[in-house]
Amino acid sequence: MPTSRGKILIVDDEAAIRQMVCLALSQAGYRCLEAADTNEAQTRIVGEPPDLILLDWMLPGISGVEYARRLRREKLTQNLPIIMLTARTEEEDKVRGLDSGADDYITKPFSTRELLARIKALLRRSAPLAAETPVEVDGLALDPVTHRVLAGGNNLELGPTEFKLLHFFMTHPERVHSRERLLNGIWGDNVYVEERTVDVHIRRLRKVLTPTGHDRLIQTVRGAGYRFSPQA
Amino acid sequence: MPTSRGKILIVDDEAAIRQMVCLALSQAGYRCLEAADTNEAQTRIVGEPPDLILLDWMLPGISGVEYARRLRREKLTQNLPIIMLTARTEEEDKVRGLDSGADDYITKPFSTRELLARIKALLRRSAPLAAETPVEVDGLALDPVTHRVLAGGNNLELGPTEFKLLHFFMTHPERVHSRERLLNGIWGDNVYVEERTVDVHIRRLRKVLTPTGHDRLIQTVRGAGYRFSPQA
C-alpha cells in the first residue's frame, strides 16, 4: 500500500488548528494542504485538487457556508466531499438548516479519532462516486461504469491506457499536464516508463478522436505538456 | 544542491535577537537580511526581495501589525509570507484578532527548532502558491496552470522562453531587471548565455504583445535593463 491515502485540504484561519489537524492527518497517512482563507483555498484547489475538504464554518471574508455553496456550483468541485467544522456555540440545527451542501459536520473541539473516522467514512462513501461519475465535454462522453466512450452518437473503441488517459484528461481539464504528471496519474507513481511513451498514447488517443473532430480537445503545450480543453 | 534555500528578512529592533536568528538561519542554509525598523525593512525589500519575512510584533514607530497590513496591500509584497514574532505577554487571542494578514505566529522566546520548522512549513506552503497563482495586469492575464496568456479577450501564442519571461516580469513588476538578473531568474543560475540574448527575447515578447498594445508594459531602461510596469 502506498503511503498516501488521499489529499485533504484544511481551510481554517487559525494556524494553530490547521497545524494540529495537519499533523493528525499526516500521521494517518493522508497528504495535507493548508489554506487560511477561501482565496488561498481556491488557489490550492486549482493547483492540486484535493480529495476532500475540511472547511471552517467561520472564515474572514467569505464564510465557509457561502464558500461551500460556491464549490457546489463549480463543475470542477461539484463532487468534492466537504466536511464543515463548526464551533459548539453555533447551534447545530441552525447550521444544518443553512444547507450549505456540506457532506458532514464536525463540532469543535473535536478529537483526532472522530475527525479521522468521519474522513474515512466520507472518503469511502465518495471515492467510488467520483470514480464512477460519467463525464461529458463538448459532445464527448465517457462513462467509467460501462467503460464506454461516446462521441456524438457513436461508440469509440479505446484501448485500456487510452481510456484511462482520456478519463484523466476529462476529469482534470484546462490545466497543462507534464508527461511526468500524466505518468504518475495514469500509470502509477512508481512505474518506470519513458516519458516519450506518453506521446505515443496521445497519438493513439487522438487517432480515435479524429473522425468526430474531438482530437482538437487535446492540445499540445510545447515545452510543458498536454492540455485538455474545449477552448481553442 | 545549492547552499541557498531562500532569502529571509528579519525585522526586529533588538540587535541581539536579529543576530541570533540570523545565525540560526545561516546555519540552516538560508540567506539572511536584517532590518531594525520598518523603514529599513522597506529599503531591503525593494532592494532585494526576500522569500519570507520574520516580523516583530512590537516595533518602534510603525508597529509590526500595521506594517504587515501595508505589505499585504502592496502588490509587490502581497504574497510574501510573513511570520509574526510575538511576546508571550501579548495575549494570543488579541494578536490573532488583529488580523494583520500574517501567515503564522511564533511566540518569544522560541527555539531554533521551532522557528526553522515554521519557516520550512510556510515556504513549502507558499512556494507552489506563488508559482501557480494567475496574474493580471492591465488587461493582460497569464495563468501558469493552464499555461495560457490572454490579452483582452484573445489568446496569445508564446514560446516557452517568452512565457517564462513574461511570467517573471508580471510577478516582479515595477523594478528594473538587469540582463544578468533576468538570465539568472529565467534561464537558471548556471547557464552560460550571452547577455545580448535577453534583448532578442524581449524583442520576441514585445512582438507578440504589440497587436494589443501591451508591449508598452515592457520598458527599456537604458544602461540598466528592463522594467515591467503599467505606468508609462
Place this chain on the structure above:
DNA sequence: TGTAATGGTAACCGAATTGTCATATTAATG
C-alpha cells in the same frame, strides 16, 4: 499453442525554438 491486442521503445522527420551575429536605430554627451 497460435493469434490478436496491447504496450513500450527506438528511430526518423519536420517544425518550432533558440542563441548568436551583423546591421540598423536610437539615445546620450560634449
Place this chain on the structure above:
DNA sequence: CATTAATATGACAATTCGGTTACCATTACA
C-alpha cells in the same frame, strides 16, 4: 551636430521538441 555607446531588429544555423511510424515483447484469449 558629430561621436560614441547602447539597444532594436532581422536573419541564420544549430538544437530541441513533438509527431509519427515501425517493431518487438508481453499478455489475453481462442
